[in-house]
Amino acid sequence: MKGDGLDRWRIFRGTVCILAALYLIAPLVIVVIISFSAASFLQFPPPGLSLRWYQNLFNSPAWTDSLGVSIKILIPSASIATLLGTAAAVAIVRGRIAGASIIGAALMLPILVPGIITAAALFGVYRGLGLNGTLTGLIIGHVVITMPYVVATVSSALKTMDPRLEDAAATLGAPPFAAFRRVTLPLLAPAILSGLLFAAVASFDELIVSLFVSSARVRPVAVQMWSNIRGDMDPTIAAIASLCFAFALLALLAEMILRRRTGVEPT
Amino acid sequence: METDLTRKASNVASAHAIRTDEADAPPALPRRSSAGRMDVRILLLVPALLLLVVAFIGPVGMLLSRAFTHPQIGMQNFVDLWERRGYLQVLWNTITIAAIATPICVLIGFPVAHAMTHGSARLRRWLIFIVLVPFWTSLLVRTFANVILLQRNGPLNAMLVGLGLTAEPLPLLYNITGLLFGAVQVLLPFVIFPLHAAMLRVDPTYMQAALTLGAGPARAFLRVYLPLTMPGLLTGATLVFISTLGYYVTPAMLGGPRQTMIAQLIQDQIAQFGNWGIAGALSLLLLLVSGVMLLLLQLTVGLKTVAR
Numbered sequence: 001m002k003g004d005g006l007d008r009w010r011i012f013r014g015t016v017c018i019l020a021a022l023y024l025i026a027p028l029v030i031v032v033i034i035s036f037s038a039a040s041f042l043q044f045p046p047p048g049l050s051l052r053w054y055q056n057l058f059n060s061p062a063w064t065d066s067l068g069v070s071i072k073i074l075i076p077s078a079s080i081a082t083l084l085g086t087a088a089a090v091a092i093v094r095g096r097i098a099g100a101s102i103i104g105a106a107l108m109l110p111i112l113v114p115g116i117i118t119a120a121a122l123f124g125v126y127r128g129l130g131l132n133g134t135l136t137g138l139i140i141g142h143v144v145i146t147m148p149y150v151v152a153t154v155s156s157a158l159k160t161m162d163p164r165l166e167d168a169a170a171t172l173g174a175p176p177f178a179a180f181r182r183v184t185l186p187l188l189a190p191a192i193l194s195g196l197l198f199a200a201v202a203s204f205d206e207l208i209v210s211l212f213v214s215s216a217r218v219r220p221v222a223v224q225m226w227s228n229i230r231g232d233m234d235p236t237i238a239a240i241a242s243l244c245f246a247f248a249l250l251a252l253l254a255e256m257i258l259r260r261r262t263g264v265e266p267t
Numbered sequence: 268m269e270t271d272l273t274r275k276a277s278n279v280a281s282a283h284a285i286r287t288d289e290a291d292a293p294p295a296l297p298r299r300s301s302a303g304r305m306d307v308r309i310l311l312l313v314p315a316l317l318l319l320v321v322a323f324i325g326p327v328g329m330l331l332s333r334a335f336t337h338p339q340i341g342m343q344n345f346v347d348l349w350e351r352r353g354y355l356q357v358l359w360n361t362i363t364i365a366a367i368a369t370p371i372c373v374l375i376g377f378p379v380a381h382a383m384t385h386g387s388a389r390l391r392r393w394l395i396f397i398v399l400v401p402f403w404t405s406l407l408v409r410t411f412a413n414v415i416l417l418q419r420n421g422p423l424n425a426m427l428v429g430l431g432l433t434a435e436p437l438p439l440l441y442n443i444t445g446l447l448f449g450a451v452q453v454l455l456p457f458v459i460f461p462l463h464a465a466m467l468r469v470d471p472t473y474m475q476a477a478l479t480l481g482a483g484p485a486r487a488f489l490r491v492y493l494p495l496t497m498p499g500l501l502t503g504a505t506l507v508f509i510s511t512l513g514y515y516v517t518p519a520m521l522g523g524p525r526q527t528m529i530a531q532l533i534q535d536q537i538a539q540f541g542n543w544g545i546a547g548a549l550s551l552l553l554l555l556v557s558g559v560m561l562l563l564l565q566l567t568v569g570l571k572t573v574a575r
Contacts, residue, residue, distance in 0.1 A: 005483065005484040005485060006484050009484070012378065013378040013381060013382050014382070016375060016378040016379060017378065017379055017382045017390075017394065020375055020379050020455070021393075021394070021397045023452060024397055024398065024400070024401050024452060024455065025397060025400065025401075026416070027409065027412030027413050027415070027416045027452075028400070028401070028404065028408070028409065028412055030412060030415055030416055030422060031408065031411065031412045031415060034415060042415050042418070043420075044415060044421060044422045044425075045422075083314075084314045084315040084318060085315065087311040087312070087314065087315065088311065088312050088314075088315035088316070090308065090311055091308045091309060091310075091311035091312040092312070094308060095308030095309060095311070095312075097308070097309050097312070103312065103316070106316075106319065106324075107315060107316075107319060109319070109323065109324070110319075110323055112557070112561070113327065113513075113554065113557075114512070114513025114514075114515075114530060114553060114554075114557070115513065115515065115530075116513060116515050116530040116533050116534060116550075117327060117330065117513070117533075117550045117553065117554065118323065118326075118327065120330055120533060120534075120537055120546055120550065121323075121326035121327040121329065121330040121550075122322070122326050123537065124326065124329060124330055124333075124537075124543065125325070125326040125329060140318075140322050141322070143318060143322075144318065144319070144322045144323050147315065147318070147319075151315075198403075201403060204405070205404075205405035205406065205407065205408075207406065207407055207516060208515055208516070212537075222405065222407055225407050225408075225411070226407060229407070229411055229414070229520065230520075233414075237411065238411075238415070241405075241407075241408040241411055241412070244404070244405050244407075244408050245404055245405075245408055248400070248403040248404045248405065248408075249400065249403075249404075251403060252399055252400060252403045256396075
C-alpha cells in the first residue's frame with residue numbers, strides 16, 4: 001500500500017521531470033539545428049545543412065557592428081559593476097554599519113523593479129542630458145542592472161566564509177588592507193569572477209533598457225535581434241541566437257567550475 | 268551548530284538567490300571591538316550607493332512623479348486610467364495572465380524541485396544543470412526559440428498532427444497559449460529554486476516519523492512535508508506573479524493584441540504618444556502591486572528565512 005503510493009509518486013515525478021526538461025531545453029536545441037539549415041526560412045526539420053547563415057552573420061555589417069557595440073558596453077559595464085558591487089558587498093557583510101540590511105535590500109532594487117520602469121525612467125532623464133543613443137548612457141544603464149547580481153553573489157560567498165580567518169590575520173599583525181588583500185580577496189576571488197561572468201552575460205542579454213536608450217547608430221546585439229525578430233525572420237537570427245546560447249553555456253560551465261573551486265557544490 | 272545539510276541548503280539558496288531576488292540581511296555577528304564607532308568600510312558603499320541614487324532611484328522617482336505632474340498637476344491620469352476601457356482591459360489582462368501562469372509554474376515546479384532535492388545524486392546534478400541553462404540563456408533567444416517551436420508549421424504542430432491528436436495544425440502562437448507557454452518556461456526556475464532551497468531544509472526524519480507513526484504517504488505529505496516547504500512555495504509563487512506583471516518581451520513576441528500587458532502599454536505611451544503622465548501612473552500602479560505582494564510575503568514568510 002504505502003510502497004504503491006510512493007512508487008506512483010516516483011513515476012509521476014519522473015514523468016514531470018522529463019517533460020519539464022524537454023520543455024526547457026528542446027526549443028534551444030531546435031534553434032541550434034535551424035541555424036545550420038540550408039533553407040532560406042525557418043523550417044524544421046531543415047531540408048539540408050549549411051553554414052550560410054553564419055557566413056551571412058559575419059559578413060553583414062549590421063550584425064558585426066552590433067556585436068562590437070555589445071562588447072564595448074559589456075566590458076566596461078561588467079567591470080564597473082563588479083568593482084562597485086564587490087566593494088558594497090564587503091561593506092554590507094563585514095562592516096559594522098547601521099541599517100546595512102536596508103542598504104543591501106536597496107542595492108537589489110534594480111532587479112526587483114520591472115525592467116520597463118527602469119528603462120522608461122532612464123530614457124526620460126537621458127533626454128535632458130543628451131545621453132540617449134550614446135555608449136556612456138548604455139554603460140550606465142547596464143551597470144545599474146547588473147550590479148545587484150554581483151552584490152548577491154559576493155555577499156553570499158562572504159557570509160559562508162569564516163570571519164575568523166580575517167580576524168586571525170589581524171591578530172597576527174596584518175594591517176586591515178593587507179589582511180583583506182592576502183586573506184579575504186583570494187578566498188573571495190571565485191565568487192567575484194562568477195559575479196563578473198554573470199554581469200557580462202546579463203549585460204549582453206539585456207534588452208529593455210537598451211531598446212529605449214540605444215539608437216540606430218549605437219545598437220547592441222539584443223536590440224538588433226529584437227528588430228529582426230519583429231521584422232522578417234530568416235535563419236541568420238537562429239545563428240546569432242545559437243552563438244548567444246553557446247556563450248551562455250560556456251559561462252555557466254565556467255561558473256560551475258568556479259563554484260566547485262570554492263567548495264560550494266552546486267548540489 | 269550547523270549541520271552539513273543546512274549548510275548545503277544555505278549555500279544553494281544563496282547561490283541561486285542570484286536571479287531570483289532578495290538581499291539577504293547580513294548576520295548580526297557578535298564582534299568584539301568598537302561597537303559604537305562607525306566602520307570606515309562604509310566608504311566602500313559610497314560609489315555603489317551614489318550610482319544607485321543618481322542612475323536609478325532618482326530617475327524612477329522622476330518617472331513616478333510625472334503621474335501627478337504631467338500634463339498638469341493633479342490626479343487626472345488616474346481618472347483617465349479608470350475611465351478608459353482600453354487601459355482597464357490591459358490591467359485586467361496583466362492580472363489574469365499572472366494569476367494563470369503562477370499555479371501552472373507551481374504545479375510543474377514542485378515535482379521537479381522534489382526530484383532535484385531527493386533524487387539520486389546524478390539526477391540532482393542533471394536537473395540543476397537543465398534548470399540553470401535557460402536561466403543563463405538570453406530571454407530573447409528563448410522567446411525566439413518558442414516562436415520557431417510553436418509556429419503553424421513548426422515542430423510541435425508537426426508532432427501533434429503526426430500523433431493524430433489533431434487533424435489541423437493548432438494556432439499556438441500570438442495568442443494566450445503562446446504567451447503562457449513562453450511565460451511558464453521563463454518563470455519555472457523562479458519557483459523551482461526557492462522550493463528546492465525550502466525542501467533541502469526539511470529534516471528527513473520528520474517524514475519518517477510521520478510514516479512510522481501511521482500516517483499514509485499522502486497524509487504525511489499534506490500534513491508534514493507541504494507545510495514545511497510552504498515558505499519556499501509562497502516565495503516562488505510571489506516571484507513568478509510579480510515577474511509576470513512586468514513582462515515585456517514574452518507578451519510582445521508570443522502573445523496577440525488581445526494579450527497586451529501593462530509593460531507594453533507603458534512603452535507605447537512613451538514611444539508613440541509621449542504620454543509621460545499615463546506612463547508614470549501605470550508604472551506607479553505596477554510598482555505598488557509588486558511592492559504590496561512582496562510586503563505580504565515578508566509578513567507571512569519573512570524573506571530572510573528563505574534567503575538562507
